[in-house]
Amino acid sequence: xxxxxxxxxxxxxxxxxxxxxxxxxxxxxxxxxxxxxxxxxxxxxxxxxxxxxxxxxxxxxxxxxxxxxxxxxxxxxxxxxxxxxxxxxxxxxxxxxxxxxxxxxxxxxxxxxxxxxxxxxxxxxxxxxxxxxxxxxxxxx
Amino acid sequence: xxxxxxxxxxxxxxxxxxxxxxxxxxxxxxxxxxxxxxxxxxxxxxxxxxxxxxxxxxxxxxxxxxxxxxxxxxxxxxxxxxxxxxxxxxxxxxxxxxxxxxxxxxxxxxxxxxxxxxxxxxxxxxxxxxxxxxxxxxxxx
DNA sequence: AAAAAATAGTTGCCCAGCTAACTATATAAA
DNA sequence: TTTATATAGTTAGCTGGGCAACTATTTTTT
Numbered sequence: 001x002x003x004x005x006x007x008x009x010x011x012x013x014x015x016x017x018x019x020x021x022x023x024x025x026x027x028x029x030x031x032x033x034x035x036x037x038x039x040x041x042x043x044x045x046x047x048x049x050x051x052x053x054x055x056x057x058x059x060x061x062x063x064x065x066x067x068x069x070x071x072x073x074x075x076x077x078x079x080x081x082x083x084x085x086x087x088x089x090x091x092x093x094x095x096x097x098x099x100x101x102x103x104x105x106x107x108x109x110x111x112x113x114x115x116x117x118x119x120x121x122x123x124x125x126x127x128x129x130x131x132x133x134x135x136x137x138x139x140x141x
Numbered sequence: 142x143x144x145x146x147x148x149x150x151x152x153x154x155x156x157x158x159x160x161x162x163x164x165x166x167x168x169x170x171x172x173x174x175x176x177x178x179x180x181x182x183x184x185x186x187x188x189x190x191x192x193x194x195x196x197x198x199x200x201x202x203x204x205x206x207x208x209x210x211x212x213x214x215x216x217x218x219x220x221x222x223x224x225x226x227x228x229x230x231x232x233x234x235x236x237x238x239x240x241x242x243x244x245x246x247x248x249x250x251x252x253x254x255x256x257x258x259x260x261x262x263x264x265x266x267x268x269x270x271x272x273x274x275x276x277x278x279x280x281x282x
Numbered sequence: 283a284a285a286a287a288a289t290a291g292t293t294g295c296c297c298a299g300c301t302a303a304c305t306a307t308a309t310a311a312a
Numbered sequence: 313t314t315t316a317t318a319t320a321g322t323t324a325g326c327t328g329g330g331c332a333a334c335t336a337t338t339t340t341t342t
Contacts, residue, residue: 002182002198006258006266007158012200013273014155017148019300020280035328041143052290057143059153064329066292071327088290088337116276117147125147128272131265132154135257139161160330176298193320205299207322212297229307229320 010132021112028108030101032075037105039068040094043078044102048091050083077101151273162253169249171242173216178246180209181235184219185243189232191224218242 002008021034032040042057043049055065069092072078077098083089094102117125143149162175173181183198184190196206210233213219218239224230235243258266 001186002179005254006270007162007254008179009270009273010151010158011155013277014152015200015299016277016280017151021148022300033327038143038149045142050290059156060328061330062291063293063331066290067328070292086290086338090291113146113148116279119275119279120272124272124275127268129147129150131261131269131272132150134261134265136154136157138257138260139157156329163330174297191320201298202300203321204301204323207320208298211322227308227320231321 010135017116020115021109024108024112024115025105028104030105030108032072032077032101032105036068036072037109039065040072040077040098040102040105043092044094044098047093049093050089050091054092072098151276158257161256162250165249165253165256166246169245171246171249173213173218173242173246177209177213178250180206181213181218181239181243181246184233185235185239188234190234191230191232195233213239 018034025032025034025037038058039054042054046053046057051065051069052062054060054069055062058065069078069080073080075097077095078092079095080090080092083091120128159175166173166175166178179199180195183195187194187198192206192210193203195201195210196203199206210219210221214221216238218236219233220236221231221233224232261269
């Protein structure tokens with residue numbers, strides 16, 4: 001049975017997390033997707049970052065980041081200006097609107113994070129992390 | 142950092158598995174997606190199944206299954222006929238082409254499965270499974 | 283200095299997955 | 313029996329993510 005397949009369990013868990021996260025954001029009237037939140041978070045941690053670097057951090061490709069940056073820009077949560085040093089780059093940073101949003105979203109994200117992981121001990125979390133990284137490493141090699 | 146987030150590790154692992162799986166299928170000249178393979182597999186295990194039930198097994202919604210069934214039908218891998226008992230249902234089964242494909246794909250899927258999981262002990266796999274289900278259960282509750 | 287290669291980003295096309303609204307059939311209630 | 317409700321499936325619109333091909337700037341080679 002497919003449901004006993006370990007890969008499928010990983011995939012399904014990821015999907016449930018995303019789904020749950022999205023529903024909590026929505027219930028708080030927050031108008032961004034989980035993925036957009038991740039991008040916003042990276043930009044917040046790395047003022048003036050360029051798109052390629054965002055992609056490296058989140059392990060997403062250029063077109064994906066391109067589109068997400070555009071939608072965050074349209075929503076007014078970030079700023080994007082051509083880098084003066086190298087005209088191929090853009091320098092991306094959080095806008096004031098974006099900062100306001102971050103403050104609202106942070107506690108909600110914490111609520112989401114706790115919901116699924118709360119009942120795991122530190123050791124369990126560590127184990128889970130190690131096992132996932134082991135699988136990733138096998139695949140990458 | 143986002144990369145240390147446990148949710149993100151689960152999500153990233155899932156994405157890497159899918160990506161790797163897709164590339165191996167492609168390298169063997171197999172013209173279906175990983176997701177389509179899952180659907181095909183469920184149909185193969187449950188002759189005459191209807192779409193809703195496929196969705197229940199794979200935890201996917203009706204529109205998703207509807208589209209995937211259509212594309213598998215267009216590729217000639219499955220058959221779809223209205224159920225005589227209840228005209229709202231379709232009865233779906235593998236075609237001869239589909240069976241041929243299954244025979245080709247099975248060993249490839251096994252190769253994919255082993256690549257990531259091979260180095261885990263039975264206990265590790267069991268642990269991983271338990272931890273993932275625990276998270277799912279927390280989220281569902 | 284001119285040609286070739288590398289880099290950052292965008293666009294277009296396709297599939298997966300979510301929501302909401304819809305059709306059609308079957309079942310339950312009034 | 314007619315009306316309401318439940319069920320199976322489809323369609324449409326949106327986002328995420330994958331690939332390939334493209335533009336526009338560097339940087340490297342020759």
